[in-house]
Amino acid sequence: MSYQTARGTYDILPDEIGAWHEMEDIIRDVTEKYRYREIRTPYFEDTAVFARENDSSDMVNKEMYTFTPGSDSYTLRPEGTAGVIRAFDQHKLYGSMELPAKFYYIGPMFRHERPQKGRQRQFTQFGVETIGVKSPLVDAETIALGIDIVKRMGISSVKVQINTLGDDASRAAYREALLAHFAPHLEELCPDCSRRYHQNPLRILDCKVDHDKPALKEAPRLSDYLNEESREYFRQVLEALDGMGIEYEVDDRLVRGLDYYTHTVFEVQSTRPDSGAQATIFAGGRYDHLVEYFGGPEMSGMGFAIGLERLLDLAKKDGFTPKETNNADIYVISLGNTGSTPLQVVQQLRHDGFVAEANLTPRSLKAQFKSSDRANAKYTVIIGEEELKNGAVNVKCAADKTQKTVRLEELTETIREWEKN
C-alpha cells in the first residue's frame, strides 16, 4: 500500500524548510518592530465563528472544512481574522490591553478549493489585526507593514491597489443605487452577475465577463455616493501613504469579497507577468462591526493577511535564498573496534558547542570520509583502534588536510586553537 498527501496538501521537506524559517524570521522581525504581538488561536472553532450570517458569498457554504462530532459543529479555520476577534472579545482584551490592540498570527488555514499553484487546501497565512483605533494613519501604517515584509523578502514588482467603501451610510446608499441601475439590465448580465445582484451587487463591478458592457460602464460610481466624512477619511489615508512614499493606485472597482469591510480596502499584487491567476500577495481592509458582532464593544479594526506559499514563490523568483545550512563543524569516524567511543566523543563535542555528527555503523574508511565531506565538516576526527589504546585520536582539518594526533581530553581545546588560525 502506498500513500500520498491529501489533495491540496503538501510536505515541506528538509531541503525546503530553511526557506520557511528564513521567511518566518523576516516576518516576525518586521512585525515586532511595529510592536505587534503574536496570538495563537485554535485551528478549529465552532462553525458559527466563521459562518457569519451577513456573509453572502458561497465560500462559507462550500469551501469550509466542517465536521460534526456528536451534536457539535466545528470548522477548520479558513482565515485568521475571525478567531482573533473572537479571542479579543472572549477574553475582554478591550478592557485590559492598550488600544489599539495589535495582534499578528501565522499558521495553517484550510479551504476546500480546487488546488492550483499558490492555492492549496492547507496553506499558511500570516496576518495582523489592529483593533480599537479608527484612524486613517492606522490604515496607512498597516499597509506599510505589509509592504515592508514584501520588500524584505526581496520582492520588487508590486502594485498597491486601494479603494474605500465608505461608512455604512455611504455603502447603503451606493448599494441602492447599484440595484436600481442594474434592475433593467439583469438579462444582459452574465449568470454569475445575476447571482451577485442578489447576493453582493458590489462585486458585479469586478466582473471580467461583463467588464465592457455598457451597463457596467454606465454604472454609478461608489465615489459619487461617499459622504463627506468617508471622503475625508480616505483622503487622509492616501495622504499618509504619500507621506511614506508608498505608491498606490486608486481602483474604485476594488470591493473585496466580504460584506464586513468598511472604509479602506486594499490589495497588493505582484506585477510579474508569470504570477498567473494567483497574483495577489496580500489583501485586507477596515472592518467597523466585527468586534461588536462577536460580542464586544463597538470598535473598529484593520487588518490584512498574506499567503506565505505565494509570498515564498514570488520571493524565490526574485532570488530569495535561505542562509540556513546544515553543515557540521566536526565529523567523527572510526576504524576497527572502538566500541561506543565515537558516540562519547561526539556527545562531548556537542556539549562543548560544536555541530557534530559521528558515523555510528561499521563502514569503509572511504565511505566515512565521504560522509564527512557531505556534511561539509571543517574537521574530521578519526578514532583508530590502535591510538585509542593510548587514549589518543586523530584530527584532520579539511581545509589544509593536515592532521594531528591528540589525547582525547585535549580534543576540544586543540580544535578551538586550530579554529583561531
Add this chain to the structure above:
RNA sequence: GCGGCUAUGGUGAAGUUGGUCAACACACUGGAUUGUGGCUCCAGCACUCGUGGGUUCGAGUCCCACUAGUCGCCCCA
C-alpha cells in the same frame, strides 16, 4: 464546482506509425586502495512505465474510468 494539458527509476528525462533487453545523465551503494576522503576506473541500481479496467496475437505507446499535478474559469475570508 467547470474546462484544457500532463503522469516513465531517488532526480532530470529518451522511448519513432503499438512489435527485440525500457536509452542517456546525475544521485546512490560497493569495489579497485585489509587504517585516511572529495579525481579516475569498474560493478550494482525500473520483472516495469500514476491506479484500475478495456481493445489487440502483442500496449509505456490506442480507448475508458479513477487519482494526482498543472494552467484557466468560478471563488478568493
